[in-house]
Amino acid sequence: MFNPRLTETLTDFPFARLNSLIAPIAPPAHLSLINMSVGEPQGAMPAFARQIVNDEVDGWNRYPPNQGLPDLNLAICEWLTRRYRLPQGLLDPDRHVHPTAGSKEGVYIISTVATPQQKGGGKPIVALPNPFYQAYLGGAVLSGGEPLLVNAEASNGFLPDYESLDEATWQRLSVVYLCSPANPQGAIAGKDYIRKLLQLCRKHDTVLAVDECYAEIYTGDAPPGALEVALEIDETGGKDPFRNLAVFHSLSKRSNAAGLRSGFVAGDPKLVAMVLRWRSYGGPQIPFAVQKASAALWRDEAHPIETRAWYRKNFKVAEQILHNRFDYYTPGGGFFLWLDVGDGEAATRKLWGEAHVKVLPGAYACRDTDGVNIAQRYIRVALVHDEKTTREGLSRLAAVL
Numbered sequence: 001m002f003n004p005r006l007t008e009t010l011t012d013f014p015f016a017r018l019n020s021l022i023a024p025i026a027p028p029a030h031l032s033l034i035n036m037s038v039g040e041p042q043g044a045m046p047a048f049a050r051q052i053v054n055d056e057v058d059g060w061n062r063y064p065p066n067q068g069l070p071d072l073n074l075a076i077c078e079w080l081t082r083r084y085r086l087p088q089g090l091l092d093p094d095r096h097v098h099p100t101a102g103s104k105e106g107v108y109i110i111s112t113v114a115t116p117q118q119k120g121g122g123k124p125i126v127a128l129p130n131p132f133y134q135a136y137l138g139g140a141v142l143s144g145g146e147p148l149l150v151n152a153e154a155s156n157g158f159l160p161d162y163e164s165l166d167e168a169t170w171q172r173l174s175v176v177y178l179c180s181p182a183n184p185q186g187a188i189a190g191k192d193y194i195r196k197l198l199q200l201c202r203k204h205d206t207v208l209a210v211d212e213c214y215a216e217i218y219t220g221d222a223p224p225g226a227l228e229v230a231l232e233i234d235e236t237g238g239k240d241p242f243r244n245l246a247v248f249h250s251l252s253k254r255s256n257a258a259g260l261r262s263g264f265v266a267g268d269p270k271l272v273a274m275v276l277r278w279r280s281y282g283g284p285q286i287p288f289a290v291q292k293a294s295a296a297l298w299r300d301e302a303h304p305i306e307t308r309a310w311y312r313k314n315f316k317v318a319e320q321i322l323h324n325r326f327d328y329y330t331p332g333g334g335f336f337l338w339l340d341v342g343d344g345e346a347a348t349r350k351l352w353g354e355a356h357v358k359v360l361p362g363a364y365a366c367r368d369t370d371g372v373n374i375a376q377r378y379i380r381v382a383l384v385h386d387e388k389t390t391r392e393g394l395s396r397l398a399a400v401l
């Protein structure tokens with residue numbers, strides 16, 4: 001009765017596993033819960049955006065346009081142009097971008113959009129980093145492709161070494177996922193890395209899907225984006241600079257707006273058109289209020305500065321408390337700590353049972369390769385709370401582990 005891809009492969013959703021792991025353990029009642037397991041920003045969405053949603057009294061009885069309000073598409077193009085220093089007017093709001101219900105929807109859809117029945121003489125392969133954001137695996141498996149997990153470890157700067165895949169594998173690759181800044185390790189792919197990967201993808205008619213949803217959360221320099229890299233190596237005189245490339249962005253992290261469910265896909269117009277087609281048949285339109293608030297958020301550059309300051313304070317606290325423990329490093333981007341605690345599951349249980357702090361075992365965001373889970377030693381700690389709560393959570397963590 002059921003699709004075996006769903007029942008056999010997509011069984012281990014990390015948060016369900018986490019809840020089962022800690023269910024038998026009673027947390028200490030005298031300590032309040034500090035949930036550092038989920039990447040949900042606890043700051044407030046900017047008031048002007050809340051006002052726009054509240055003011056939207058008309059429109060709830062009408063279907064919003066699937067292709068996005070022209071003003072939202074324009075605001076997205078303007079933001080991409082500013083953020084990645086693209087030439088004015090290069091991006092066409094009708095062709096280069098398409099709003100999605102968060103970046104999750106986009107990264108999931110792209111595999112189905114870009115995976116044919118056969119490729120390179122066999123079943124198509126969808127490559128993803130390991131550990132990974134779960135929607136990549138969902139997309140890979142349900143597209144009918146064969147998922148290929150490529151380990152991203154400390155030894156390779158926490159970025160997957162796709163270059164090392166053999167030629168026969170490359171010929172069968174339909175989609176390659178890259179997450180930069182990476183969840184969970186916070187690694188940033190440099191321009192060289194992206195350039196080589198995009199060139200390899202083009203050579204093999206593979207789609208490069210770059211999840212840039214943490215692009216605005218960084219501790220040092222702003223992470224480069226795949227669109228700007230594509231433009232730097234453009235050989236088409238601006239006619240088709242983004243071929244084989246799709247990037248995904250979101251307001252969830254940039255604007256503390258996870259509940260708004262607003263993101264977009266941008267890049268190769270052929271891919272963008274197919275995402276639109278996919279969504280015309282199976283995706284929900286995005287409410288008018290959300291689209292209008294999103295346009296205002298993409299246009300505002302003040303609040304992301306505050307967002308970054310919030311996380312920088314938290315990383316300062318983390319450095320103070322953890323600098324000489326668990327192979328601590330401050331990541332280039334994102335808001336997670338990726339801590340080597342020796343045994344991630346045991347540490348998670350201990351933190352729950354003794355400190356009422358909830359974290360995610362690294363292994364739950366990672367699948368076994370050659371019988372080994374390379375994230376088994378790690379926990380992922382989301383620094384999404386305010387500075388005071390973060391200090392309390394990390395102090396308890398340091399005391400207990």
Ligand SMILES: Cc1ncc(COP(=O)(O)O)c(C=O)c1O
Pocket residue numbers: 039101102103104105107133179182183211213249250251252258261262263
């Ligand atoms: C790497 C990564 N990609 C995509 C998403 C999806 O976020 P959203 O759909 O809220 O944009 C998340 C959410 O945590 C994430 O960590």
